[in-house]
Amino acid sequence: MATATAVINLADLAGMPDGPLPDRGAINDWSLKSFDDYFLATARHKARALAQAAAECEATGVGVREWHSCREAAVLGLLAAAEVSAPTQDRAWHAARLDAYAELHGLRGWYRTTGIHGKHSIQRNFIRKREDGDRGRHYVHKSANYDYRTTPYWVIDRDTGRTVYRSFSGRIAQQWIDEREARH
Known part of the structure; x- marks a missing residue:
């Protein structure tokens, strides 16, 4: 720029x-x-x-x-x-x-x-x-909306505000974050 x-x-x-x-x-x-x-x-x-x-x-x-x-x-x-x-x-x-x-x-x-x-x-x-790097870029959010009962745990990207991953388990969502942030 x-x-x-x-x-x-x-x-x-x-x-x-x-x-x-x-x-x-x-x-x-x-x-x-x-x-x-x-x-x-x-x-x-x-x-x-x-x-x-x-x-x-x-x-x-x-x-x-x-x-x-x-x-x-x-x-x-x-x-x-x-x-x-x-x-x-x-x-x-x-x-x-x-x-x-x-x-x-x-x-x-x-x-x-x-x-x-x-x-x-x-x-x-x-x-x-x-x-x-990407440490701290993502966080887990649990949806209270009943429509998302099969995948209530969302991984949110702090840089864009978008949902990047959904899971039925908070531990799996946190594991996704740990693996993703360790790579970068």
């Missing part, structure tokens, strides 16, 4: 979609456009604040909590939140930064998805680095 190095400098926020700050006084009770403008400004402001927090976290480590496995995971979380918070027309700018950062650090265990109501989201699971 040739453009990744140009986007990686998180402190450089040049080109970030910007607009006026949210102003509640500008809302007109009779105008849907005034509401749309307010919500657009609010979303842009939130995305900008999260992008700035990601840059600060990368530079100083501020914002890294004990449940993050590393600073890169914390920054990835902030960049993901900025992308999800951004308005649709600004999302590509934030997505490019997230992709470039994840590629630079070799971060795995996250993917983009659409929620049940069509809302854009980013699923972050067990974040790991490229050097870690």
Whole structure:
């Protein structure tokens, strides 16, 4: 990815979609456009604040909590939140930064998805680095749905969110994971 190095400098926020700050006084009770403008400004402001927090976290480590496995995971979380918070027309700018950062650090265990109501989201699971290989990539999930009573144990891929194997036994599903992750 040739453009990744140009986007990686998180402190450089040049080109970030910007607009006026949210102003509640500008809302007109009779105008849907005034509401749309307010919500657009609010979303842009939130995305900008999260992008700035990601840059600060990368530079100083501020914002890294004990449940993050590393600073890169914390920054990835902030960049993901900025992308999800951004308005649709600004999302590509934030997505490019997230992709470039994840590629630079070799971060795995996250993917983009659409929620049940069509809302854009980013699923972050067990974040790991490229050097870690596939250890921790899969996990066993037991379906509570009666339709899957013959194969209630599913192996889920944390990098894609997809079911990659089904079994009638949790031990067999875990054995599949152990064999798969040992190969890689």
